[in-house]
C-alpha cells in the first residue's frame with residue numbers, strides 16, 4: 001500500500017516548532033493540500049538541511065518523504 005499523508009507524513013512534522021512556526025510563513029504543514037502543493041519545495045529544504053531550522057532530518061526520513069512524492073502524494 002502506498003504511503004499516505006495522514007498515516008506516514010503528517011507525523012513527521014512536530015506541532016511545535018514545525019507546524020506553528022511555518023504557519024507564520026504561509027505554509028501549514030498539518031494541511032494535506034498545503035504540503036501537497038509545496039512538496040518539492042519542502043523536499044528541497046529538508047534535503048539541503050536548512051529546514052527544520054533546529055536540526056536536520058535523518059536520511060531515512062528524507063527518503064520516506066521522497067517515496068511519498070514518487071508514489072503520487074496520497075492523502
Ligand code: HEM
Nearest residue numbers: 012013017018021022025029041042045046051052053054
Ligand atoms: C520539517 C519542518 C519544516 C519544514 C518542512 C519547513 C519548510 C520550509 C520551507 C519550504 C520554507 C521556504 C518557504 C518558501 O519557499 O516560501 C521555509 C522557510 C522558513 N522556515 Fe521552515 N520548515 C520547517 C520547520 C521550521 C522550523 C522548526 C523553523 C524555526 C523555528 C522554521 C523557520 C523558517 C523560516 C524563518 C523561514 C523563512 C526563511 C527561509 O526561507 O529560510 N522552519 N521552511
